Amino acid sequence: MIVRDKKGLAYMTDIRTVTVCIDAMGGDSAPEAILDGVRDALAADPKLLIILTGASESIGPFAALHERCAAHATTEVIGMEDHPAQAVRAKRDSSIVVGCGLVREGRADAFFSAGSTGAVMAAATLGMGRIRGVSRPAIATVIPTSAHPLVLLDVGANADVKAENLVQFAHMGAAYARIVLGVLEPRVALLNIGEEPTKGSMLAQEAHHAMTEQVPGFVGNAEGRDVTAGTVDVIVTDGFTGNVVLKLLEGTSKSLMGQIRDAMTSSLSNKLAAAVLKPSLTRLKERLDPEAYGGAPLLGVRGVCIIGHGSSGSRAVTSAIRVASQAVRGELTETISSAVTTEG
């Protein structure tokens, strides 16, 4: 990708060095899966620098072995059982709080954690601060569809929103689709329960009106079925509906795939037939695997922040680091800032 710097000089984005800070303590398989993912990311991108935060004994030996990797030892860990906002205030030397601080100080361009979503959200919002003009940061997620990936937001940061928040989510989601998914002119839709502008809740009707006036590329309402149909590039909704959608998708895929597997192994002849089909079905599964899209970006904070699923394996970590580098090189934060200010 070619971008222009502040002096208007064009250059290939992949020549810019990017520093990504990684929380080595977050997620079910930390630190092993995290470090495996970092190793693969370093191998794939020669202009990538990594700073690890976490327990000295976990990250020190790894950093010593990899020349573009530094260890920033921390003494505290925020667990899944901690109250997010309280833990962020109390555990100042935790891998999450320190990581977000490194971004604020300009020592890292981006932060990734597969730890507590609430804690990362609180630490990034407090630590990095919000982009000027953004009232509410939002969590986006990339959903694989049969046609092309879709950006859905908010998926859980804001359970109660106003129409003006949804307009900002639209700007942020469009910026992400452009920079990370490479969609030049993203088609942006509002999740609603009918096609016409007069359909839906009072919030949805108000948001439809505001988005029609303020959001470039706004194509109108999308319905539940459009989430997997690949008809648009960005779908905007409140964090309550978005979170229900995300968890329903996870649940449905898992349950349907499980039942298909059961059907395929219910007899010897079925098992033999399933063996023939396995390569094709594995390719399908890989194409639909959310791990390929590397975690959920917290959009609207000053710095790139990617939140990984608690179950993130090394592949998800590598993808998240690639996505973070793309976001930094494509100037995601600056793009959101100017989109929000223009409309502001």
Place this chain on the structure above:
Amino acid sequence: MIVRDKKGLAYMTDIRTVTVCIDAMGGDSAPEAILDGVRDALAADPKLLIILTGASESIGPFAALHERCAAHATTEVIGMEDHPAQAVRAKRDSSIVVGCGLVREGRADAFFSAGSTGAVMAAATLGMGRIRGVSRPAIATVIPTSAHPLVLLDVGANADVKAENLVQFAHMGAAYARIVLGVLEPRVALLNIGEEPTKGSMLAQEAHHAMTEQVPGFVGNAEGRDVTAGTVDVIVTDGFTGNVVLKLLEGTSKSLMGQIRDAMTSSLSNKLAAAVLKPSLTRLKERLDPEAYGGAPLLGVRGVCIIGHGSSGSRAVTSAIRVASQAVRGELTETISSAVTTEG
């Protein structure tokens, strides 16, 4: 099933004669698919009477051939393009308005239509009236899960609701699960974005509190993934979220099944293997087929009212008639009335 009448006498519900009024004009394949479904329903239940509403030339010959079927000719049709509430007021001699009128007059016990959901909702609410104490009727749907079917409501009647409406939805959904699905003590949950009572939107928090106090069998919050997991029997939500969930489920199943079919037919060896698996996969598809659960009941009106999908085939019509008869014989309306009054 055994129920007790007003004098306390127990009797088998299947000996009670039920009259179901059917809109022969509603749905993509009307009247053929509707009449085929009616024929099968009449054959399956000797105590079933049918009144058809619709164009004389469509329903007359069919009714003449079937002794337990009467034709009530109407001259108007409400189409999918009509504004529901306006059409219900303007087209007094339409198959939908007349059908709801027959229930109000006591000439039919239940009404089924695969026509415009909005129009059926408006006609039933205006024509049959609400059950005393019910502020807002809600549309429920039965979702097949791997374990057992689930009642989800509201799926679209009320985009904006209050906590007290959700409490009533819970009573109505529980009554439906008991009477139609035969679940003696339904586990009722609130759709939310976290397990704890303090999670979610302000509405969800308030509803959680109210349901804890007022809803028997309330088990707390359910998340998106619980919709297909079969962990509870009834999930209550607002009509906005519920409608998004319903359409997302339809879209996901369709898209995933389509992609699996593509993968299975991508080569000759795959096609041969798929042929071996076909019977097992067909059984799975049938088990997950929403047509088996026969349409979406509009709960809270004075009379049984079932709304079919526009694409309803004859099997869906037969199922809907069976479900309507079960609801009448199990005294759904009376059960909802007493549940709402007790709490009121």
